Amino acid sequence: xxxxxxxxxxxxxxxxxxxxxxxxxxxxxxxxxxxxxxxxxxxxxxxxxxxxxxxxxxxxxxxxxxxxxxxxxxxxxxxxxxxxxxxxxxxxxxxxxxxxxxxxxxxxxxxxxxxxxxxxxxxxxxxxxxxxxxxxxxxxxxxxxxxxxxxxxxxxxxxxxxxxxxxxxxxxxxxxxxxxxxxxxxxxxxxxxxxxxxxxxxxxxxxxxxxxxxxxxxxxxxxxxxxxxxxxxxxxxxxxxxxxxxxxxxxxxxxxxxxx
Numbered sequence: 001x002x003x004x005x006x007x008x009x010x011x012x013x014x015x016x017x018x019x020x021x022x023x024x025x026x027x028x029x030x031x032x033x034x035x036x037x038x039x040x041x042x043x044x045x046x047x048x049x050x051x052x053x054x055x056x057x058x059x060x061x062x063x064x065x066x067x068x069x070x071x072x073x074x075x076x077x078x079x080x081x082x083x084x085x086x087x088x089x090x091x092x093x094x095x096x097x098x099x100x101x102x103x104x105x106x107x108x109x110x111x112x113x114x115x116x117x118x119x120x121x122x123x124x125x126x127x128x129x130x131x132x133x134x135x136x137x138x139x140x141x142x143x144x145x146x147x148x149x150x151x152x153x154x155x156x157x158x159x160x161x162x163x164x165x166x167x168x169x170x171x172x173x174x175x176x177x178x179x180x181x182x183x184x185x186x187x188x189x190x191x192x193x194x195x196x197x198x199x200x201x202x203x204x205x206x207x208x209x210x211x212x213x214x215x216x217x218x219x220x221x222x223x224x225x226x227x228x229x230x231x232x233x234x235x236x237x238x239x240x241x242x243x244x245x246x247x248x249x250x251x252x253x254x255x256x257x258x259x260x
Contacts, residue, residue: 001235001254001255001256001257002030002031002254002255002257002260003027003028003029003030003031003252003253003254003255004029004030004031004032004033004105004145004147004224004252004253004255005024005027005029005031005032005033005250005251005252005253006032006033006034006035006107006147006148006222006223006224006250006251007020007024007032007033007034007035007222007245007246007248007249007250007251008034008035008036008109008148008149008204008222008246008247008248009034009035009036009037009038009245009246009248010036010038010246010247010248011036011037011038011039011246012034012037012038012039012044012047013038013039013043013047014246015245015246016047018243018244018245018246019243019245020245020246020250021051023240023243023245024051024250025051025052027252029074029252030073030074030075030260031071031072031073031074031075031098031105032054032071032072032073033069033070033071033105033106033107033147033148034069034070034071034072034107035068035069035107035108035109035148035149036067036068036069036109036149037058037060037067037068037069037070038065038066038067038068039060039065039068040060040064040068041058041060044056044058044070051072053074054072054073054074055072055073055076056070056071056072056073057070057071057072057073057077057080057082057096057098058070058071058093058096059082059083059093059094059095059096059107060093061091061092061093062091062092062093063091063092066092066093067092067093067094067109068093068109069093069094069095069096069107069108069109069148070096070107071096071098071105071107073098073105075100075260077098077099077100078099078100078101079098079099080096080097080098080099081095081096081097081099082095082096082097083095084129084130084133086129088111088122088125088126089126089129089130092111093109094108094109094110094111094126095107095108095109099142100260101259101260102142102143102257102259102260103142103143103144103145103257103260104142104143104144104145105144105145105147105260106144106145106146106147106148107147107148108146108147108148108149108150109148109149110123110126110127110130110148110149110150110151110152111123111126111151112151112169112170113151113169113170113172114168114169114170120169120172123151123169123175124174127175127178131178131181131182131186134182134186134188135186137227138186138187138188138227142227143226143227143229143230144225144226144227145191145224145225145226145230145255146188146223146224146225146226147223147224147225147251148222148223149204149221149222149248150179150221150222150223150225151169151170151221152170152171152175152176152178152179152221153170153171153176153219153220153221154176154179154180154183154190154220155176157198157199157200157201158201158202158219158220158221159171159202159218159219159220160200160202160216160217160218160219161217170219170221171219182225187227187228188225188226188227188228189225189226189227189228189230189231190223190225191223191224191225191226191230191231191234191237191253192220192223192224192237192251192253194231194234194237195234195235195236195237196237200216201220201239202216202218202219202220202239202249203218203219203220203221203222203239203248203249203251204218204219204220204221204222204247204248204249205217205218205219205247206218206247207247213244222248222249222251223251224237224251224253230255230257233255233256233257234253234254234255235254235255235256236252236253236254237251237252237253237254238251238252238253239251239252240252
């Protein structure tokens with residue numbers, strides 16, 4: 001059995017102050033995928049956040065205090081890949097991949113389009129380019145777990161107020177159709193939904209509303225997306241809400257895999 005956690009921290013320093021690393025140290029996770037660390041590698045090292053027994057691999061944005069992803073692992077990877085080969089993915093620190101013997105694990109931070117049309121177009125371009133990458137992954141003879149903030153709620157049960165958000169970035173028809181393709185013709189699987197089909201299972205709550213968290217008015221935009229060969233080994237999924245480290249909640253999942 002292996003355990004993977006994915007969490008958008010909305011700033012690694014802030015999450016550290018709120019107790020994220022004290023909590024995660026108790027979870028016995030094999031890998032911890034982080035998004036929106038908002039720090040550089042040397043800053044992270046200065047914070048002394050390295051957990052005992054873990055090695056961290058990061059892809060930080062060129063712009064300080066912005067974006068950035070990382071993976072903390074108990075297992076030594078055979079190869080580390082940072083970036084995807086185009087400006088937004090690479091300059092903004094949106095992708096890091098660790099390859100092991102039988103499995104690749106990714107931390108992905110998809111762009112948001114909530115700030116306006118320009119960034120929505122950036123998001124669409126990222127989706128188009130990343131789709132080509134996903135097609136290549138599907139042709140490889142290895143399994144993948146792509147953890148991260150995809151910034152899209154897939155179906156109406158994945159956000160509380162879906163009727164009033166049909167013209168909002170993150171739930172636009174083109175975005176949802178892209179997710180249909182991801183979990184359809186591209187062959188990938190939403191691992192959380194393998195074991196949990198219930199509504200109101202959210203991972204993000206807007207900070208613009210003082211009551212969104214308390215009333216569970218949220219969106220499910222954080223995923224663990226897997227290749228189909230892993231579908232039958234998904235065992236448990238849990239969204240941790242007992243403490244609040246960020247505007248996102250950690251997604252904890254267990255897979256019955258003998259080794260990486």
